[in-house]
Amino acid sequence: MSEEINDFAGEQDDDALFEHHRIVADKGQSLLRIDKFLCDRLPNASRSKIQDAIHNGFILVNNQPIKPNYKVHPLDVITVSLPEPPRSGEVKPENIPLNIVFEDEHVLVLNKEPGMVVHPGYNNWEGTLVNALVYHFQQLPEMQGNEGRPGLVHRIDKDTSGLMVIAKTEVAMMSLARQFFHHTIERTYYALVWGEPKEPKGTINAPLGRSPKDRRITMVYEGDMAPYGRHAVTHYEVIQSLRYISLLKCRLETGRTHQIRAHMKYLGHPLFNDATYGGDQILKGTPFSKYRAFVENCFSLMPRQALHAKSLGFEHPVSKQYMQFDSELPADFRAVLEKWEHYVTYN
Template sequence: MDEIRVTVTEEWADTRLDVYMAKTMDISRSFAQQLVETGDVLVNGKAAKSNRRLSEGDEVAVTMEQPAELQAVPEDIPLNIVYEDKDIIVVNKARGMVVHPAAGNPDGTLVNALLYHCRGELSGINGVIRPGIVHRLDKDTSGVMVAAKNDEAHKGLAAQIKAHSARRTYWALVHGNIAEEKGIVDGPIGRHPKDRIKMAVTFKGGREAVTHFRVLKRYGEYTWIECKLETGRTHQIRVHMAYIGHPVVNDPLYGYKKDDFPIEGQALHSHCLDLVHPVTGEAMHFEAPMPDDFAACLHRAEQHR
């Protein structure tokens, strides 16, 4: 059993309990409601209903039983394939798709789809739950990512990511008018000292994290930026942009609660991936075009100008 205890902060005040759990604990809303119904969720030490409106300072305690053995099984889920050969597969991951099975998301993931499409031919280095997964994207981040079909390819890709030679480029729409045309955010990232469901820039126990950004277009109250990662920490762009006072639009964890943009989750898209083929040595460039929901956010930002 795994217990999570969190204190509701100001930005989540007046949010339904089940919505709060889904948005901040990376679980589905239906799973959150199931936990409430089985008595595994307490608010200030007492049982509560899913539709309870939370207040700042409320303590939410959630007990989740982790499955003894999660299993990833093939599922016939459509994939947007950018490139594929016998060693690697590059996909344009849809926003809302979880990368691999976990508590609350046992199926319907990218891994389930890859197992079906690749007929089980994926690297086994990361075990049975994350076969082929070399790097990941957050559930509500769309865009290009690569998976390995065999262990040789996996080792080659992992080495490039570790050495920062595989270049990942993202698009983000952030709050505020960034003064600089470009910049670097260099701040170690670790678990938030007071809120364990979040990450934060922390100089005590944090791991090196470096994000390069440049402005693509300004919208007065918002800025469209390009971000390039040197490192790949959990929620790195989201944490770094919030740290410098420009959180990603519609970010449920690090952004502003009252965002009104036509997108589910943060306005963040993995646009490009540059790497060397781990077997042939060929330099390769992949792109995932701007999704409709991100384009709609830019249009909304333009209207706000």
């Protein structure tokens, strides 16, 4: 149900794909939409999940990408590949400390540290948030079709810090997933970006999808590609202008993989030190060596994209009371922001 859950399949940082299923259509196969064809043949596969996989390029027919309305022909060879190899077994519990902001018998709100992967996957089977959750909490619910990710109704990227809500019961999971689906959960992020946007406030409404050239990158689909992208909307507001960089508040309306990072790149203002989207280069400023040394020092202080999930608001699944949470910027983010404030004041 949740858009966040739908985007889980494409979260991995590695661009390799591993074949999970290979199906050859019969000689007498009648023309049938591929989502319906695969629903009948794959366990736990819903039509929406299959369509998401097609959008992400995980399903090929005769080694070629296809549209969700493609109709299977006789002897078509259909492959389903995913960013992680087939794996069985339960998630290993690990005693990893959690920064818990709020907890009751239904939900848990925590502040994720930068560098922590949210759930196990290829190259990251241990040390994830989910490994910690299964250690500290028993019998967390799982969304159908997303087994091995107990409690999760959304996620944030490995090197993004900030607030997440975890479902502790089935009732909570369904309620939160429904709120994500209907865009009623409030999520704001603080981001440091290169340059100063022309407009102090704005909305980026641009469909997103995986880059055909590099699956690790999300990009805006324009022109003929637009119908293949997934609806994505980000609202932004400039909080502070610091000559060569800006502090933005971004509010997510949808929750696509790398949404803010890709949308800000599209706007011409990549996140500061975002290596995936070109922000780890000096994109604004002077050619002087003193300035270059200053920026490189900032990169060292915050060796990740400057993005923090600052606030989170949702309706409690049981009491129906609206709950609002806010978080402080982490130490590395604050340190870099303070250095820039000092730089523009005295230079």
